[in-house]
Amino acid sequence: MSIIKLSAIDSTNSFLRDMIANGVVADYTVVATQNQTKGRGQMGTVWNSEEGKNLMFSVFKDLSKHEVVYPFYISMAVSLAILKSLKGLNVPNLSIKWPNDILSANNKVCGVLIENVIKNKLESTIIGVGLNVNQTNFKGLPKASSLKKITGVQYNVDEVLHDIIGNIKFYSEMLEAENYKAVKDAYEANLFRKNKPSTFKNAEGVMFSGFIKGVSKYGKLMVLLEDEIIEKFDLKQITLMY
Template identity: 55%
Template sequence: MHIIKLDAIDSTNTFLRHLSSEKTVEDYTVVVANSQTKGRGQMGTVWNSQPNKNLMVSVFIDVSFLKIENSFYISMATSLAISNALKAFQIKPVKVKWPNDILADQKKISGVLIENVIKNNQLQASIIGFGLNVNQTYFEQLPSATSMHMVSGKVYHLDEVLLSVIEQLRYYIDILKTGDFQKVKDLYESELFRNNKPSTFKDVKGVLFTGIIKGVSNSGYLQVLIEDEILKEFDLKEVKLLY
């Protein structure tokens, strides 16, 4: 594992993507920044973080063993890695809000942005970016955010937390390498926030509806049981879980 530490950068994902396009990058190359000026999240959102308080990380992983249609398993593995690392530090309760937000005590503690490198319609590598709130104690205008310190009252060593997440990530990627996709999927679904509970959703038209999360498809679609016992699948752009 090769770790590159940066003081300030626009985006660790952007840095690592450019680096990998210019030269051969070692598997599990990790880029860590003390601060990001243009940290990105899912759907074009911005990831804000106080300098030197949290983890802002990108990891380069060779995923050429996976088919494109199985690329969501990278997201599952990443979610499980962060979730398990948090539990190892006694952060509870932890859940995964589909597709890959990590919640602690029902507040967001981590976000993930995965960018895959594809050549000739084949997966080559994955740049896994994640922000993990560690020691920050205040989030301006973000009442639904939390940190490891806010949950436990403890101050954490950033490098120790980072190595724990990477160790867990390697563990779950290795499971995928064996072809045991079902194991990863079962574990991921067991961690899903509001799984098997009546929940309220909002569709792209702003219409609210109720349903019960039953799991995810192999390609990452959220499976929701709606009225008349219909199991419907939604992608990220089609539905938002409210509560």
């Protein structure tokens, strides 16, 4: 495993993508930075972070020798890896908010952005992680929090990084061994608001109620609606209001 540490960069995902374009990148190459000026999240959102207080990194995962039929399993595996690390740090009330935000109670502590590299097939993936570790001020972000804000503990950021990478390897090996059901079952068992009455908003802004039942192998959220029909939604179709 190679870790490239940068004092500042626009985006660790973009840095890794440029590395891939310019040559061969070793499996589990990690790019980490103390200051990410243009961090990105799901659906084009921006990830802001105080310099030096949080974890902002990307991991290159070579998939050329392992066919991934359903790419969402990568997202599930990464979510479980982060969850396992945070449980080891005694962070309470952890869950995964579909598709791959990590929450403590109702507060977001971590976001993940996965960008697949596809040529003739899925060749590799870039796993971008933004984890709030020691930052405690989140002005204008009422649903954001950090490990320190929740537990009161000051964490060694490098130690947390190494632990997460180790757990990403652990769950990646589960996928390579084709233990797909175990990964999916564990992911669904930790889904935020699973089997609880929840309110959603569709792409047209219409609010409706339902129960999260799980995810499809393609990563769509399965919601039980009032007419007892389970409907599947992708990320652009639905927002969980909580």
